[in-house]
Amino acid sequence: xxxxxxxxSWKVYLPMFLAIVLVCLAIVSGVLDxxxxxxxxxxxxxxxTEGAVRSTENGDHYGEMTAGPYFQLPPGTYRLxxxxxxxxxxxxxxxxxxxxxxxxxxxxxxxxxxxxEAFFTIREAAxxxxxxxxxxxxxxxxxxxxxxxxxxxxDYALTCLLAAAAFxxxxxxxKIRKNTDNGWMIIALAVLYASVxxxxxxxxxxxxxxxHVARLWxxxxxxxxxxxxxxxxGFSYNxxxxxxSVFYPDLFLYPFALLLNLGFSTNYVIQxxxxxxxxxxxxxxxxxxxxxxxxxxxxxxxxVLYVLSIYRITDCYVRGALGEAIAMAFLPLFLAGLxxxxxxxxxxxxxxxxxxxxxxxxHNLTTVMCLGLAVLVTLFYFLKLxxxxxxxxxxxxxxxxxxxxxxxxxxxxxxxxAGIGAESLRRNLADSVLSPAQMFLWGEGDMPVDPLDxxxxxxxxxxxxxxxxxxxxxxxxxxxxxxxEEDRNALRLALAGLAxxxxxxxxxxxxxxxxxxxxxxxxxxxxxxxMMFPAMFFSLAGAYGYLKMFGHREKTTMIVTGFAILLVxxxxxxxxxxxxxxxxxxxxxASISYDEYxxxxxxxxxxxxxxxxMTEGIQIHNYHKDGTIITCxxxxxxxxxxxxxxxxxxxxxxxxxxxxxxxxxxxxxxxTVEVSAGSGEIRICYVGKPLWHALDILFLITFFCMIWCFFxxxxxxxxxxxxxxxxx
Numbered sequence: 001x002x003x004x005x006x007x008x009s010w011k012v013y014l015p016m017f018l019a020i021v022l023v024c025l026a027i028v029s030g031v032l033d034x035x036x037x038x039x040x041x042x043x044x045x046x047x048x049t050e051g052a053v054r055s056t057e058n059g060d061h062y063g064e065m066t067a068g069p070y071f072q073l074p075p076g077t078y079r080l081x082x083x084x085x086x087x088x089x090x091x092x093x094x095x096x097x098x099x100x101x102x103x104x105x106x107x108x109x110x111x112x113x114x115x116x117e118a119f120f121t122i123r124e125a126a127x128x129x130x131x132x133x134x135x136x137x138x139x140x141x142x143x144x145x146x147x148x149x150x151x152x153x154x155d156y157a158l159t160c161l162l163a164a165a166a167f168x169x170x171x172x173x174x175k176i177r178k179n180t181d182n183g184w185m186i187i188a189l190a191v192l193y194a195s196v197x198x199x200x201x202x203x204x205x206x207x208x209x210x211x212h213v214a215r216l217w218x219x220x221x222x223x224x225x226x227x228x229x230x231x232x233x234g235f236s237y238n239x240x241x242x243x244x245s246v247f248y249p250d251l252f253l254y255p256f257a258l259l260l261n262l263g264f265s266t267n268y269v270i271q272x273x274x275x276x277x278x279x280x281x282x283x284x285x286x287x288x289x290x291x292x293x294x295x296x297x298x299x300x301x302x303x304v305l306y307v308l309s310i311y312r313i314t315d316c317y318v319r320g321a322l323g324e325a326i327a328m329a330f331l332p333l334f335l336a337g338l339x340x341x342x343x344x345x346x347x348x349x350x351x352x353x354x355x356x357x358x359x360x361x362x363h364n365l366t367t368v369m370c371l372g373l374a375v376l377v378t379l380f381y382f383l384k385l386x387x388x389x390x391x392x393x394x395x396x397x398x399x400x401x402x403x404x405x406x407x408x409x410x411x412x413x414x415x416x417x418a419g420i421g422a423e424s425l426r427r428n429l430a431d432s433v434l435s436p437a438q439m440f441l442w443g444e445g446d447m448p449v450d451p452l453d454x455x456x457x458x459x460x461x462x463x464x465x466x467x468x469x470x471x472x473x474x475x476x477x478x479x480x481x482x483x484x485e486e487d488r489n490a491l492r493l494a495l496a497g498l499a500x501x502x503x504x505x506x507x508x509x510x511x512x513x514x515x516x517x518x519x520x521x522x523x524x525x526x527x528x529x530x531m532m533f534p535a536m537f538f539s540l541a542g543a544y545g546y547l548k549m550f551g552h553r554e555k556t557t558m559i560v561t562g563f564a565i566l567l568v569x570x571x572x573x574x575x576x577x578x579x580x581x582x583x584x585x586x587x588x589x590a591s592i593s594y595d596e597y598x599x600x601x602x603x604x605x606x607x608x609x610x611x612x613x614m615t616e617g618i619q620i621h622n623y624h625k626d627g628t629i630i631t632c633x634x635x636x637x638x639x640x641x642x643x644x645x646x647x648x649x650x651x652x653x654x655x656x657x658x659x660x661x662x663x664x665x666x667x668x669x670x671x672t673v674e675v676s677a678g679s680g681e682i683r684i685c686y687v688g689k690p691l692w693h694a695l696d697i698l699f700l701i702t703f704f705c706m707i708w709c710f711f712x713x714x715x716x717x718x719x720x721x722x723x724x725x726x727x728x
Contacts, residue, residue: 012176016168023164032157034265036150036585038069045069046131046146055140064093065133065143073126074217074266074587076151080131081117083145084109088138094120098127098238099610101625111138123626124239125217125587150585155268158259182554183300186561187282190304193565194278197317197576198271201584204575206320210588213266215244215322217587219257221627225685229696230257231411232649232686234627237598238607240647241628241686246411247422247597251361252326267584274316280329282307288332289540292339292489297553301560302543306332308564309535310443310464310571317575318459324529327366330358331536334370341393342381343489349393350706353400360405365524366532373533403702407695411651411688418650419600426522429510433527438462439501439534443571455506460571461528463501466564467538471497474545486544494541500533599647599669606668613667615640618675628652630684638677643670644684653687656680 026032038045042052046068054060082092090109094102101123109116122129131148135141173179197204218233222245225234229245236242244250250257256269282303289302306312315325337352356374360367378385378394385391435455443460450456471494483491502508504527514521550556582588595604612620617637624631630644646652648665654673655661657680666672673682 015175016171019164019167023160026160027154027157032154032160034153034156036153036265038071038148038585041069041131041146041148042066042143043145045071048143052144053140053142054135057139060135062135062137065135065141067130067132069148070128070130071126071148072586072588073122073129073150075122075124077119077121078151079117079119079149080107081115081147081149082109082143083115084133084141084143085114086135086138086141087111088136088141090136090138090141091134092118093132093134094130095132096126096129098125098608100124100126100129100239102126109133125235127238150265152263153265153268154263155265158264158268158272183296183557186557187286187300187303187307190307190561190564191275191278191282193572194307194313194316194568195275196572198274200271200576201267202581203267203270204317204320204578205580205582205588206318206575208320208322209582211594212320212322213270213582213588214242215248215250216253216257216260216266216269218242218244219250219253220260222686223254223257224261225627225629227686227688229407230254231688231692232628232651234625234629234646237604237647239610239625239627240607240645241649242647243415243420243597243649246408246415247364247420248323249361249364249408251408252358265584266587267582273322274325277316277322277325277329278307281312281332284330284332284336285536285539288336288339289543291336291344292493292540293486293544295486297557298543298547301546301557302539304557304561305467305542305564306536306539308464308561308568309467309539310460310462310568311531311535313443313568313571313575314460315532318571323363324366324532327359327363328532328535330355330362331366331370331532334359335536337397338374338377341390341397342377342385346388346390346393349397350400350709352394352397353404353706356397356401357404360401361408365529369524369530369532400702400706404699404706407692407699410695411692414650414689415597420597420649422596425525425596426519427525429514429522429524429527432457432525433506433508433510434461434504434531435506438528439468440465443568457528461504461531463497463531463534463538464564464567466560466567467534467542470542470545470549471538473549474541477545477548487548490541490544490548493537494545497534497537497541500530500537503530503533504528599649599665601669602647603668610645612645613643613670615642618642628684628686631682633679633681634675635679636675636677639675641666641672641674642682643667643672646671646684648672649686651686651688651692653685655683 042048046066048066049064050060052065054065080092080094084090086109088111092107092109094105094107096102103121103123104118107118107120131146133141133143203209214236217235218241219230221233221235222230229251231246232241232243233245234241236244253273256273259269259272260266285306286299286303289299290296293299312325312328315321315328333351334355337348337350337355340346340348341352356367356370359370378391382391385394431454433455434457435453438456439462441460441462442465443462474490474494477487508527510521510527546556546560547553595602610625612623612632614620614634615638618634618640619636620632620634620642622631622633625645628646630646634642643666647669648663648671652663652671653660654663654671656673656675661673664672664674671684673684675682
C-alpha cells in the first residue's frame with residue numbers, strides 16, 4: 001500500500017513535469033523563434049524612380065532606381081534577400097531619414113547572381129528605412145523583388161513558458177491540493193478580459209504610445225550602457241538622448257526594458273506590460289479589500305470591479321498612459337497601508353511606506369494627488385491619530401518612503417534648476433472638467449459626444465454603471481441606525497469616491513485654484529485624472545454593496561463579473577478592432593518631436609544632422625556612437641572644438657586620452673569637447689553625479705531596512721502583507 005501511494009504521488013506530478021520539459025525543449029530547439037517577414041516589397045512598399053528596368057541600350061542613365069519602403073525599424077540584425085538580374089557590378093544602399101547607423105550601409109550586387117542575401121545591423125532605431133538600388137555599371141539591370149526579415153524574436157518562447165507556469169499552478173491547486181475555491185479563477189477571468197486588446201500582434205497607436213515606447217527604449221539603451229539606475233537614454237530625439245527617466249519614474253519598467261535587450265519585440269513587451277498591470281491591479285486590490293472588510297469574497301469582487309473599471313481600461317488602451325496605469329496598479333496598496341495606519345493595525349506602517357514609494361516611482365502626478373489625499377485624511381482624523389498614538393507611524397512611513405525616493409527626485413530637482421522642464425504639459429483646467437452626465441455613460445461607443453459641450457470627454461473616463469449603481473444603493477441602505485463597522489467603512493469609501501468625482505467635475509473651482517497656486521495646478525492637465533479615485537473607492541464600496549444586498553457570495557460575484565464584462569465591452573471592442581496601430585516588427589517614437597524635458601533653446605528641426613561638427617583643421621577617425629556612448633580618435637592641426645550629437649545634459653563624463661576633462665554646450669546644446677593640437681582619443685558616457693550615487697545607496701539601505709523590519713514583524717506574529725480575510 002505504501003509503494004502504491006508513492007507511485008500515485010509520482011504520477012500526479014507527471015503532467016507538470018512534462019509541461020515544463022516540453023516547453024524547454026521547444027525553446028532550445030528554436031521552433032518558437034519568430035520573425036516578421038515583409039514579402040513582395042517591390043509590389044507594395046518600394047517605389048521605382050524610373051521603372052524597375054534600366055538599359056544603357058535604351059539611353060537610360062546610371063543612378064538610383066528605388067526608394068522605400070519607409071519603415072520605422074527598431075535596432076537589430078536584419079536579413080535582406082533580393083532578386084536582381086544585371087550584367088555589371090551594382091549595389092544596394094541602405095539608409096534612413098534620421099541617419100541611423102546601418103552596417104554595412106552598402107551591399108554589392110554581382111553580375112549573374114540573380115538571387116542574393118545579406119545581413120545588416122541597425123545600431124539605433126531607423127526612421128523611414130530605405131532600400132535604394134544603384135545602377136552603377138553594365139548595360140542593363142532589372143529588379144524583381146526584395147524580401148526583408150526582421151531580427152529573431154523570442155516572444156512565443158516566453159508566452160509558452162508563462163502558459164506552462166500557469167498550467168502548473170492550476171494543476172497544483174486543483175489536482176494536487178484539491179482546492180475547490182473558484183474565487184481566483186473569477187479574478188483571472190476579469191484579468192483575461194481586460195487584456196483582450198493586448199492579445200494580438202499590433203500595439204495601439206494612441207495618445208501617449210510614442211512617448212512610452214520611447215521611454216522603454218531609452219531605458220533599454222541606458223541598461224546596455226551599464227547605467228544603474230538609468231537616468232539618460234540615447235533613443236529619443238533621433239539619438240541625441242533624453243532624461244525622461246529622471247522626470248518620469250520608471251523603476252517598474254526595468255524588467256520590460258531588459259526583455260527588449262534580450263531579443264523580444266517592442267510590441268510584445270508593450271502588450272506584456274499591459275497584461276502585467278492588470279494582474280498587479282487585481283492582486284493589490286484583493287489585498288486592500290481584504291484588509292478593509294476582512295472577508296474574502298468582498299475582496300475578490302472588489303478586485304474584479306477594479307480590473308474592469310472603465311477609467312483603468314482607458315488608461316491602458318484609450319490613452320496609452322502607461323505611467324498612470326502602473327500607478328493605479330499600486331494605488332490599492334497605498335490605500336491599504338493608509339487605512340491600516342488610520343483605522344487598523346498601525347504596526348503595518350511598512351505597507352504604507354512601500355505603497356507610497358511604489359506610487360512615487362511610477363507617476364509623479366498620481367503621487368502628488370495621493371499625497372494630498374494622505375494630508376486630508378491626516379488632518380481630518382488628527383485627534384484620533386494623536387489619541388491612539390498613530391501619528392508616529394505615519395511619520396515613520398513617510399521617512400522610509402522619502403529614503404527610498406530621494407534617488408529619483410533629487411536629480412529631478414537639479415535638472416529643473418538647469419532649466420529642463422515640461423512647460424508644454426500645462427493645460428487650461430477648465431477645458432477638461434466633467435459634467436455629471438459623464439459619470440453615467442457606458443464606455444466609448446455607447447453614445448456620440450456632443451462637440452459643443454466640452455464637459456463631455458471624448459474618451460471614456462467614467463467609472464462605469466456597474467460601480468455607480470451599488471454605491472448609491474449602499475448609501476441608501478446604510479443610513480439606518482444599526483450600522484456595523486463594515487457598513488461605516490463602506491460608506492466612508494463611497495463618500496471618498498464621490499469626493500473624487502466632485503474634484504473632476506464642473507462643480508470644483510479649478511480656475512480659482514489655478515490662480516491661487518500661481519499656475520502650479522495646471523500641471524495636473526486634466527481634472528478628470530481624479531476619476532482614478534472613484535474607480536478605486538467605488539470598486540471597494542460597490543463590492544461590499546452587492547454582497548450586502550444579494551448575499552450568495554460566489555454566485556453574486558460571478559453574476560456581477562458578467563455584468564462588468566458587458567459594461568466594459570464597448571471600450572474593449574473599440575480598442576481591439578481599431579485601425580490605429582503600430583505593425584508588429586516596426587516601432588514608433590524613433591524621431592519623436594515632443595518638446596518635453598529638453599534643455600532651453602533646443603531646435604528640434606536640427607536633429608536630422610547626427611554627425612559630429614569639428615573646427616576646421618580637426619579630423620576624427622573610428623567614430624562610433626551607441627546610444628549615449630561615443631568613442632573616436634582625432635587629429636587636430638590646431639586647438640579647436642568637436643560638437644557631438646548628444647544633448648549636454650548634466651551627468652556626462654568625457655575622457656580624453658583616459659583623463660577626465662570638462663565639456664561645454666554649444667550649438668543647439670550639443671555636448672562639445674575642446675581639444676588641443678595633436679592626436680588623441682575621446683570617450684563619452686553618462687555616469688551621473690556623486691550625490692546621485694550616494695542617494696542610490698540610501699535607497700538600497702532603506703529598502704533592506706524595510707525588508708528586515710518586515711521579517712522582524714513576521715517573527716513577532718505581525719504579518720505585514722497578510723490579508724486576515726475570513727473565508728465563507
